[in-house]
Amino acid sequence: MIKPSQFVTTALLGATLALAGCAAPALRGTGDLGVVIERAxxxxxxxxxxxxxxxATVPGLGDLSHASLVYSRDGRYAYVFGRDGGLSKVDLLKGVVERRIIQAGNSIGGAVSQDGSLIAAQNYAPGGVKVFKADTLELLADVPAEFGTQGQRSKVVGLADAPGNCFVWSLFDAGEIWVGDFSNPGAPRIDKYRNAGREPYDGMITPDGRYYLAGLFGEDGMAMLDMWHPEKGVRRILDGYGKGQEKLPVYKMPHLRGWAVAGKYAYVPAIGHHEVLVVDTETWKEAGRIAVAGQPVFVMARPDGRQIWVNFAFPDNGSVQVIDVETRSVVKRLEPGRAVLHMEFTPRGESVWISARDDNRVVVYDTVSFAQRVVLPAAAPSGIFFTTRAGRTGF
Known part of the structure; x- marks a missing residue:
């Protein structure tokens, strides 16, 4: 027999759960969700x-003209970095901005720490890195990118997460690579590696978190830091890959963050050349070149490593080429639309989503038949980011 006090308690509990259920998002996972940036x-x-x-469409994220994002460990929250220095925490299940701050004057991206507790932003103006609590966006550390005798500030590029709650980044103006250990965010340890090369423009870290590579805009080659043995300093790889060749105009900086690895080979854009460079990741020496239609921007591997997909800078930015890794030859050319800015594979690679900014659409292709699966309208779409990035180093 239920006592009156038990009945009241049970009723109150039921009412509380009912109210909570009304406010809560629909019950579902986040593993097959993603975000498309609408820069316009x-x-x-x-x-x-x-x-x-x-x-869902989520408004109020400011200037997204060069936006990127990272995900919380559970894939529920996207942390969006805007060109206006905005950092926004977006709830994918509720479809709302949970919190937004302006943390700099010009920001171009960021990273999430290994344990998911920290969000780091890389800033052009003022140049430096800021680190925040992931849950509240409370500022924990501010590391100015100062160099030289006059305390100049460098633009920060190539920020990536590394094991041990570390972040690694490059200083474009200083030609340096810095590693920050934020295991104690209030007192981070910063190690600086100078003379990395002229004008590092972007960086990436291998999926195992061991090697950090920075592409160089001011010279042909890449700078590499072994995170297991940083005492060895920065090593130059692919040095002078364009020797004897006339460098072509670069209308858009290549991006390295896609990190195209298939088997033991990495595939990277050759800046100023219409080629994809093939790199042996055991020796870090050039193992081949693949001629493509234009200056590569993103060079990305299908999750199974069987194909490499490439998009291009102006004036070839309406095309995408597909490379077969066995033959190292282009096997397909697609025309998704004007100004293709980004590509993203579904978790197991059966489809690829491609943004065509000037046609205001996202085109989804089958990666085996190359048939169009669907075309979705979007307002000048750029970056496409799926929640599978939440569990990957360097993404």
Missing amino acids: SGTVQIVDTTQLKSI
Whole structure:
């Protein structure tokens, strides 16, 4: 027999759960969700890669003209870095901005720490790195990118997460690579590696977190730091890959963050040349070159490593080429639309989503047949980011 006091307690509990249920988002996982940046409207679309559709549009994210994002460990929250220095925490299940701060004058990206507790932002103006608590966006550390005798500030590029709650980044103006250990965020240890090369423009870290590579805009080659043995300093690889060749105009900086690895080989854009360079990751020496239609921007491997997909800078930015890794030859050319800015593979690689900014659409292709699966409208779309990045180093 239920006593009156038990009945009241049970009723109150039921009412509380009912109210909580009304306020809560629909029960679902986040593993097949993603975000499309709409740079023209300062909004993002939340998309479902299983249903091949947009499920929400989130406004109020400021200047997204060069936006990127990272995910929380559980894939529920996207941390969006805007060109206006904004850092926004977006709830994918509720479709809202949970918190937004302006943390710099010009920001171009960031990273999340190994344990998911820290968010780091890389800033052009003022040059440096800021580190925040992931849950509240409370500022924990501010590391100015100062160099030289006059205390100049460098633009920061190539920020990546590394094991041990470390971040590693490059200083474009100083030609340096810095590693920050934020295991104690209030008192980080910063190690500086000078003479990395002229004008590092972007960086990436291998999927195991061991090697950090910075591409060089001011010279042909890449700078590499072994994170297991940083005492060895920065090593130059692919030195002078364009020797004897006339460098072509670069209308858009290549991006390295896609980190195309297939088997033991890495595939990287050759800056100023219409080629993809093949690098043996055991020796870090050039193992081949693949001629492509233009200056590569993103060079990305399908998750199974069987294909490499490449998009290009102006004037070839309406095309995407597909490279077969066995033959190292281009096997398909696609025309998704004007101004292709980004590509993203679904978790197991059966589809690729491609943004065509000037045609205001995202085109989804089958990666085996190359048939179009769906075309989704979007307002000048640029970056496409799926939640599978949450569990990957360097993404």
